[in-house]
Amino acid sequence: MSTPAIELPAVPYLDISDPSFAMQSEALRTAREQSWYARTNFGLAVLRYDEVSKLLKSPKLCQGSAKWPAHNGVHGGLFYDWWTKNLLVLEGEDHHRIRRLLNPAFSPRLIKDLVPRFQDLANELIDAFIDQGGCEFIRDFAEPYATRVLTILLGIPESEWPKIARLASTVGLALGVTFKQDLDKVEAAVAELYEYAEELIKDRQANPGVDFVSRLVLASRDGDRLSDEELRNALVLLIFGGMDTTRNQLGLAMQSFIRNPEQWELLARRPDLGGKAVEEVMRTNPTVTWVTREAVEDFEYQGLSIEKGTTVHLFTQSSGTDPRAFPNPELDLLGEHAPHYGFGGGVHHCLGHFVARADMSEALPLLARRLANPHLTGGDEWLPDSGNTGPTRLPIGFTKRA
Structure with missing residues (x-):
């Protein structure tokens, strides 16, 4: 008599390149209830907190973004050369060495000293639109604030911010599904950023100050220094x-x-609660909705055979609202929660997290103290809900607080 076959639970499938795919959807929540992972048109997706936590730190997986250009048919050129040599995709000793040399520049002390500048900047931007009862939040606040914070950190004139914003946004097109058709624009932006970074490095080598770029230029450990090319690549990434x-x-x-x-x-x-607000938003609604890894060897995890070369997406947004780890997964500034992975994790944890945490934790309370009842007024536009997401236009209305 034959042994009856064991019925394995059906594994959900997600089409993550479909324009209608949504991280915060019933379909994704259902998939997460059904199984800790899903199959997708680009490898596996890990949906639950516990599995994301463990696999993020697994030595059996390496950074999976290095092959992104090749997946899109791009095998050379300026963007390809920069992308395949930057800290985001390097592994092993190369990654460890560059990270070790960059680390001292990201000093919490340097960031702390800049906090009053961040507050003045946020208030200046709010002053410009508060009497109108509405604004286009990305154009009027988020983009100038993020970019001018960067100019303050780099010690370059704040008036340069529109150029920096334009170039950074254009390079960002390389991470979207339209990468191949945007390639010429991306290459031109990288060329311009290279030139910009090289001039900045030369200036700080001749006239070092107390800013971030000077710290990078002067950084050395055990007689080791970053080469000019490594410095340039790091600055463009920053x-x-x-x-x-x-x-x-x-x-x-x-x-x-x-x-x-x-x-x-x-x-x-x-x-x-500004700091807590940043953590909660990044847990429940992160811009980086997944991080990509690749299997460096064949291995088995929780009964699933994962072959060498398999792409594994660790869904940070899905893991951050997994009811197994967060019984009350909604945004809660007074709640005590496990760490989120909005800044990635493991050896590839975001090096600039101090900066992002510091500038956003100043901006959000200032906005809340000055704008009551913010609400959407229509006409918002969004990046695709996969990989890196967010609004490109966000018109809002509000009441000015007394």
């Missing part, structure tokens, strides 16, 4: 990553608080 993600995250924060008005009122009363 300009791109520092502007793009902070702008997107501020837009997503506003969306989150519009959906949770009682939390906005709490933040207005308790500006000391």
Whole structure:
């Protein structure tokens, strides 16, 4: 008599390149209830907190973004050369060495000294639109704030911010599904950023100051230094990553608080919760909705055979609202929660997290203290809801607080 076959639960499938795919959807929540992982048109997606936590730190997976250009048919050129040599995709000793040399420049002390500048900047931007009862939040606040914070950090004139924003946004097109058709624009932006970074490095080598770039130029450990090319690549990554993600995250924060008005009122009363507001928004509504890894060997995890070369997406947004780890997964500034992975995790944890945490934790309470009842007024436009997301236009209305 034959043994009856064991019925395995059906594994959900998600089409993550479909324009209608949504992270915060019933379909994704259902998939997460059904299984800890899903199959997708680009490898596996890990949906639950516990599995994301463990796999983020697994030595059996390496950074999976290095092959992104090749997946899109791009095998050479300026963007390809920069992308395949920057900290985001390097592994092993190369990654460890560059990270070790960059680390001292990201000093919490340097950031702390800049906090009053961040507050003045946020107030200046709010002053420009507060009497109108509405604004286009990305154009009028999120983009100039994120970019001017970056110019303050780099010690370059704040008047340069529109150029920096334009170049960073253009390089950001490389991470979208339209990468191949945007390639010429992306290459031109990288060329311009290279030139910009090289001039900045030369200037700081000749005239070092106390700014971030000077710290990078002077950084050395055990007689080791960053080469001019490594410095340039790191600066271009900082300009791109520092502007793009902070702008997107501020837009997503506003969306989150519009959906949770009682939390906005709490933040207005308790500006000391600014840091908590950043953590909660990044847990429940992060701009980086997944991080990509690749299997470096064949291995088995929880009964699933994962072959070498398999792409594994760790869904940070889905894991951050997994009811197994967060019994009350909604935005809650007074809740105590496990750490989120909005800044990635493991050896590839975001190096610039101090900067992002510092500037957003100043901006959000100031906005809450000055704008009551923020609400969408229509006409908002969004990046695709996969990889890096956020609003590109976010018209809002509000009441000026007395």
